[in-house]
Amino acid sequence: xxxxxxxxxIKRVEDLRFLTGNGHYTDDINQPDQSHxxxxxxPHAHAKLNAVDTTKAESAPGVIAxxxxxxxxxxxVGGLPCGWQIHNKDGSPMxxxxxxxxxxxKVRHVGDQIAIVIAETRDQARDxxxxxxxxxxxxxxxxxxxxxxxxxxxxxDDVPNNRCFDWEIGDKDATDAAFGNADHVVxxxxxxxxxxxNAMEPRAAISEFDRTxxxxxxxxxxxxxxxxxxxxxxxxxxxxxxxxxxxxPDVGGxxxxxxxxxAEEAILTWAAAKVHRPIKWTAERSESxxxxxxxxxxxxxxxxxxxxxxxxxxxxxxxxxxCGALTSQPSARASRPISTRHFWRVCTRHRRFMPxxxxxSPTLSRWDAYRGxxxxxxxxxxxRLVSKAARxxxxxxxxxxxxxxxxxxxxxxxxxxxxxxxxxGFPGDIRKRPKGIRL
Amino acid sequence: MxxxxxxxxxxxxxxxxxxxxxxVQYLRESLGLTxxxxxxxxxxxxxxxxHVNGESLKSCTMLAAQAEGADVTTIEGLANGDELHPMQEAxxxxxxxxxxxxxxxxxxxxxxLVQKNADPSEREVREWLEGNLCRxxxxxxIVKSILAGAKALRG
Numbered sequence: 008x009x010x011x012x013x014x015x016x017i018k019r020v021e022d023l024r025f026l027t028g029n030g031h032y033t034d035d036i037n038q039p040d041q042s043h044x045x046x047x048x049x050p051h052a053h054a055k056l057n058a059v060d061t062t063k064a065e066s067a068p069g070v071i072a073x074x075x076x077x078x079x080x081x082x083x084v085g086g087l088p089c090g091w092q093i094h095n096k097d098g099s100p101m102x103x104x105x106x107x108x109x110x111x112x113k114v115r116h117v118g119d120q121i122a123i124v125i126a127e128t129r130d131q132a133r134d135x136x137x138x139x140x141x142x143x144x145x146x147x148x149x150x151x152x153x154x155x156x157x158x159x160x161x162x163x164d165d166v167p168n169n170r171c172f173d174w175e176i177g178d179k180d181a182t183d184a185a186f187g188n189a190d191h192v193v194x195x196x197x198x199x200x201x202x203x204x205n206a207m208e209p210r211a212a213i214s215e216f217d218r219t220x221x222x223x224x225x226x227x228x229x230x231x232x233x234x235x236x237x238x239x240x241x242x243x244x245x246x247x248x249x250x251x252x253x254x255x256p257d258v259g260g261x262x263x264x265x266x267x268x269x270a271e272e273a274i275l276t277w278a279a280a281k282v283h284r285p286i287k288w289t290a291e292r293s294e295s296x297x298x299x300x301x302x303x304x305x306x307x308x309x310x311x312x313x314x315x316x317x318x319x320x321x322x323x324x325x326x327x328x329x330c331g332a333l334t335s336q337p338s339a340r341a342s343r344p345i346s347t348r349h350f351w352r353v354c355t356r357h358r359r360f361m362p363x364x365x366x367x368s369p370t371l372s373r374w375d376a377y378r379g380x381x382x383x384x385x386x387x388x389x390x391r392l393v394s395k396a397a398r399x400x401x402x403x404x405x406x407x408x409x410x411x412x413x414x415x416x417x418x419x420x421x422x423x424x425x426x427x428x429x430x431x432g433f434p435g436d437i438r439k440r441p442k443g444i445r446l
Numbered sequence: 447m448x449x450x451x452x453x454x455x456x457x458x459x460x461x462x463x464x465x466x467x468x469x470v471q472y473l474r475e476s477l478g479l480t481x482x483x484x485x486x487x488x489x490x491x492x493x494x495x496x497h498v499n500g501e502s503l504k505s506c507t508m509l510a511a512q513a514e515g516a517d518v519t520t521i522e523g524l525a526n527g528d529e530l531h532p533m534q535e536a537x538x539x540x541x542x543x544x545x546x547x548x549x550x551x552x553x554x555x556x557x558x559l560v561q562k563n564a565d566p567s568e569r570e571v572r573e574w575l576e577g578n579l580c581r582x583x584x585x586x587x588i589v590k591s592i593l594a595g596a597k598a599l600r601g
Contacts, residue, residue, distance in 0.1 A: 016541075018538060018539075019538075019541075021546065022537070022538045022543060022546070023530075023538070024546075025543055025546025025549050026521075026530065026534040026537055026538055026543070026546075026549060026553065027481070027521065027522065027524070027525050027530070027534065028479065028480070028481015028482070028520065028521035028522040028550055029481065029522075030480075030481070030546050030547075032480075032483070032547065034480075034483075034484070035474075035480035130464070130466070205581060206545075206547075206581060207483075207485045207491065207493060207545065207547040207548050207579065207580070207581050207582075208483070208485065208545070208547045209484075209485070257545075257546065258545065259483070259485075259545045259546070259547030260544075260545040260547060260581050260582055262581065289484075291487050292485065292486040292487050292488065292490075292491075293487075
């Protein structure tokens, strides 16, 4: 056996620095003449911003500048884009309401950004933020699917019923025919609860602007620096790519939540050119809870059609999810159904139809891909559905799966989205599963 | 502003700090010892664990002034030049880390365990780690690392 390669444990090059305290995470970085930012956030889920008075805060010790959404809007700053849209089943585009980095007319979830306070120290910025007076016109919140669906509280005035999109995929007629010929139909309802990704390292950023060259640099806790450069430069701040450098140092966990472009990155980068000082911001854990893109949060109804011998004939599913008050990207709207679709196709070669995938926008934090981005949910759904079929119809759960595996042709590559997929050692694995795992 | 003095990783240090300065802030911002991390600000996650007078403590929940005169050890104080401490080496050997953010707290916490209990059982290791969170590894390799580190330290 060789010293490197397959089957040999290889020491990681990064472990030496992580184990000796020499990692280089964003919050470990400091720049000469650096200032510090604190973001004032909404304590309300849904409220009009009648007035934001920063006068008192501006004269607090150490304060360099305070900016609100009105300042950014006046400067022509755009909103955070979705970046990967999807169309409704009728061919019309999905709703993509504005996502200003700092709220302008109203706040749409607890934690929504209202103002940035820049000061000599972080404590001074935080103290000054407490002196900002906000006149909130509190509105009803829509904090779950039923409330959002009712549409009595509109999170965005231009999105009727709070519906982001209504999407479908599959062959409806063939699937309905398969169900029509079935001896058995087994159904299941599953809820995947909303969760907070909670990387150990809170999000942080440092922005710099060099006025002699017009170049911006942003150090940020990101899994995806090139996408941040593209989205923030082209869509939000109008900075050409060659004038914008994004640095992703060591990242203390992300699980997907650090893929996306966040408002604080745009606010800091924009503000660095206003104050002509580097600006550093680090989230507290309570800010992570309310502003990192959340995961999961959808309800599914699924049906499996079988013949009398337990052969699978077709699958149908219907999903509704809560995509949060503000668009995330690249994938809040798209990757969940798309990656689920790919996996769905890999897992079964039968007639399948997904008549509804409808996300709604309640007054909750943004929502996006998290650890698997649809695939864990799809696996969970299929395995639960097949297990329920075995239980309800009196089949052995392993034999039912084995029969399905052995019965047909292999999954063609063309049926797996674009990703090449190898067939895994399913029959062997399922028999070797650890004791205690019930099917 | 009060003046504080302490020993950190064997060196005497002294500074004027705001009374509200946390020990972790002092270590990271004044001394530049950024190996000690802040994950939660609230004593939940353990990324900020250091030793104060030989005991593991969460430095995000202690004022720098409370460490007046104390002997503080951080993750930076463990290795002997190029030679890793046996507990650090055990984490490296057993893939006890992925993103590395919780790791300094895990190592410092583990060292306090083995000085109190040189031969801990797996269960004792797991119970001891109650105050240290990791989101990458699922803990199995951290536990394995600590058991291996304890064994190496017993010689």
